[in-house]
Amino acid sequence: MAIKQWFKLDTAGKMYSSIKSSRATTLFRLSADLKETVDPDLLQEALDHIIERFPYFNVNLRRGVFWYYFEWNESHPLIEPEAHYPCMNMPIKKKGVHPFRVLYFNKKVSVEFSHIITDGAGAVTFMRALLFEYYKLQGVEAQDPSIFKFGDEPDAGETEDAFGAHYDENIPMYRRRVNAFHFPFKREKKGVYNVVTGIVPVADILSESRSHKVSITEFLSAVYFDSIQELMERDGFKKKPIVLNIPVNLRRLFGSKTMRNFFISVTPMIDPRLGHYTFEEILKYMHHFMKITVDEKYVMQQIRQSVISEKTLFLRVVPLFIKDMLMPIIYRTYGEGNYTSGFSNVGPIKMPPELEAHIERFELYPPPSTGNTLKVTMVSYQDKLYISFGSLSRDRRVEQIFFTKLRKMGMPVKIEANR
């Protein structure tokens, strides 16, 4: 595939590039714990190889007059030892800086991607390829056609701006403004990010979800809703609608191969001002909500809504520095202001059996956010589900309620925290 010298940002990337700040870094982390200590030389070599398979990540974010764009990066991505809190700021707007970084510490390999370039699904594909190459260099041979390999030609569809490709201007807009509940937690000082991960057996979660005839995402998001409702009622916070932002990967729905952002956010809501919701009621609501919203027609409407702003001539001609000033305010008001927290499930990560013997686990950390102090991400690997809460606050009341609820349902939960 011929490598373009530059390309436009996708719809989500345009928004993230303008709201990025030293605190809301837009970086999320996917990490893999190996069974042996990481060999940095080998990891660097693996990165050198697979970056050629992902040329669209070997880029540098640059400023245009009206929009940012990605330019081919002359410098080479280098692995770094992990030294800071997860997802901390990196100067990705500076010349030569990549929109991602690969970190290592003891037995752990982490990739931190800015949402400006890709989403969780893109990060999972990259991580799988990196680990595959790392073990190949160690002499571990494995077969898995779904993993991107060094030497393969990138598919043209991988750089597609899928939002633009599936945008239909004739679809009517859908609008909903909600003054959502926000956690009134005191923030930590700048540069600190707290992560709490709960490890739960997949079989237990699956059997509990199945007993309610719902999916894992529906079940756990209902537990999360219930936990926030309990916090609100128990600690006497002013009742406001609780809204979750649940990203939905659109690749399968539209058959897209893109490695850039391609998701929409669905925003289920319960309103405690109407009265207390039982767990069964929340489950029922979540199940039907997801059935209604994860549907091509609804999704097309969401895509239209996401893309419309960048299509408007007035917005296109506004200089970038003004967009940079206004976007954080607009995002706070119409984006994060509309929901309480993020809840993202990237699903299971599968590795070939030969590599599974060498990889202990995967974890996914959400990007820090000033508008939504607390966010949740989860990923499953082998027989465990890793549920990570990323927070700019030290307050762990929500995490405690959430995991205690799972314990009360009879599930074993192991808790780990970065501090």
Added chain:
Amino acid sequence: MPYCAKCGVEVGSENDNCPLCHFPIPDITVDHAPERENRFPDVKNIYEQLAMDFKRKAFYTLTFLLLGNALGLMYSNYMINGELSWSLYTGITFFTLWVYLIFIFRFVQSIRKSIIGAGINTLVYLAVLDGINGSFEWVIPLGLPAVFMALIFLLINYSIWIKSKNKGLHTVAVSLFLVIGYCIGLEYFINLYKPGDHVLIWSINVALNILPWALLMLYIHFQIPVWLKEEIKKRFHI
């Protein structure tokens, strides 16, 4: 495996307290248990170092600018007048500004000490300005009380701000009351210094303008008492 007795969750053996509720975890370590490797490094906060570096660079730049300007003006003064006269005023002003920078850039960590330091700096500056001609005229009757009052009010304000758990409009209202107090005190000392009627005029004007705002803020913060609400409801309900 260690468990939290309160949350019921399993925790890593490296934890002394539960990561969720901070409840102490009983030590059940077995001597021959394999030592668990840390999953996270002893992190450094990147922002503290970055902020310090930026602060230091900005301070050196401003020091260079102030020093350069002061020396330039002294040189001009000497070349034109053959002696250092007016440039002494600019020189001492630049020096005072430079001392303020030490407090503004927080090279003194304690805010209380910074307020006191800035107050002493101001007082010394006023004393030098007044006494540069060989005698002190206004610094004792005017400068000293003005600076001393500002110092006391700022320290009180800072203490209230730090001690109040819920910082809100009521803390702003207290600051406004202190401003009113300062203005009245300042006009009182000015009146003592100058001959004529010792009537408070402009400070009362300031008080009359600020007081309603301060009271409104207190009212908004503490809201109407329940009995008053009931009274209003009783008399004005529709």
